[in-house]
Amino acid sequence: MKKLYFATALLSLLAPAAYAQAADPVIDACKSTGLIALQQKSPDITDLTIDLESVAVSATTAKIEDVPLKTVVLGESYVVRGTKSGKPDRFVCLVGDKGKVLLTFFTSK
Template sequence: MWFHKFAAAFFILGLSTGRGLSQTPIDAAITACKSTGLLALQEQAKDISDLVIDMESVAISAADTKVETVPIKTVVLGEAYIARNGKTGAPDRFVCLLGEKGKVLLTFFTAK
């Protein structure tokens, strides 16, 4: 019974501080990279069913640079498993560049 009260209090505290269900900038970057990466991969191979990012391998870095005139604000590096017909193989490395307002500018996958 005490656990339920603790969990409810924790949930309410999270909502009142704005941290309960909101997405952090890191979560938003990963979500954006995953969704655009999956779409890009599926354009090249229709048998790709999912993209699973290995969160243990992910490195996210704030950036203040440009590619020509396009601002780069975040660089995400890591490993991801590309699922084909529900089966995954070895992880692939990926790079994801995000610009202003979290817009994905590039996703790039390469085998190890």
């Protein structure tokens, strides 16, 4: 019975954190704008997968000239062409006021 209680308690602690990370609107915004930008250069790209375990989301008060930044997102992503995923790429996403994505940049490792 103790093992069942421990497992239930552990799952209740871990599940909300995993759900919150997967449902992060900043990460979703970076993914969707990044996918649009990639598809403009290469229409055969069908999806972009963000490796949530590699993502770091950092709040900031930095500015680029007069444009305030609110969040910087760093991590790894996989570009999907058709049904095949390529090697992981690093990405940087800069987010400003009201969750507006200012820049999403991808680079191969």
